[in-house]
Amino acid sequence: MDIPVNAEVHCVDGPCGHVTSVIVNPTNWEITHLVVKEKRFPHTERLVSIDEVVESTPHQVRLRCTTQELSAMDPFIETQFIQAEAPECTGGPCLMWPYVVPEDLTVRLETEHIPPGELAVHRGDHVEATDGRVGRIDEFLVDPANGHITHLVLREGHLSGQKDVTIPVSAIDRIEEDTVYLKLDKRSIEALPTIPIRRR
Numbered sequence: 124m125d126i127p128v129n130a131e132v133h134c135v136d137g138p139c140g141h142v143t144s145v146i147v148n149p150t151n152w153e154i155t156h157l158v159v160k161e162k163r164f165p166h167t168e169r170l171v172s173i174d175e176v177v178e179s180t181p182h183q184v185r186l187r188c189t190t191q192e193l194s195a196m197d198p199f200i201e202t203q204f205i206q207a208e209a210p211e212c213t214g215g216p217c218l219m220w221p222y223v224v225p226e227d228l229t230v231r232l233e234t235e236h237i238p239p240g241e242l243a244v245h246r247g248d249h250v251e252a253t254d255g256r257v258g259r260i261d262e263f264l265v266d267p268a269n270g271h272i273t274h275l276v277l278r279e280g281h282l283s284g285q286k287d288v289t290i291p292v293s294a295i296d297r298i299e300e301d302t303v304y305l306k307l308d309k310r311s312i313e314a315l316p317t318i319p320i321r322r323r
Contacts (some may be wrong), residue, residue, distance in 0.1 A: 128246030132184045139190045144245045152272040152292045158199045168199040189280045252309045
């Protein structure tokens with residue numbers, strides 16, 4: 124089974140969105156949630172338990188819930204509005220060109236709702252070998268028996284020119300701020316065996 128990030132998502136009553144990220148337990152690489160961006164306006168991203176997945180193909184994920192049930196799930200992005208005071212200058216509020224006095228500002232702050240002890244991996248996250256960048260994540264290969272990610276799949280623009288490069292999760296050193304760091308150098312990655320990926 125593979126979990127393609129950006130795959131179309133279908134609820135039992137029809138198309139309902141697409142996958143934007145996966146949430147994993149970094150100790151065993153088990154996928155715990157998908158992040159699904161709703162098709163309906165305002166296109167909210169929802170945190171969907173992997174238990175809701177009935178089937179996953181390279182292009183589509185089918186859920187056991189309805190579109191309405193999806194809309195009731197927790198949002199992935201939590202938005203807060205924080206009041207920020209206008210800067211003070213000597214003698215009172217600062218003047219800004221062309222001579223206006225700034226009012227107190229409302230700052231929009233968005234944070235990802237990630238369950239404790241887990242992390243989000245997004246499509247397009249950079250992948251770095253020990254000697255430089257090798258590509259971006261496109262999808263994940265998953266063991267259907269236990270739901271654990273076995274490989275990351277890199278596509279297009281990576282070092283070897285192959286269509287697909289599959290990196291075993293055992294080669295991952297750490298993940299930090301939209302970047303996956305590997306324990307391997309570029310030459311070792313090029314020497315990895317190619318795993319055929321069947322896309323229907």
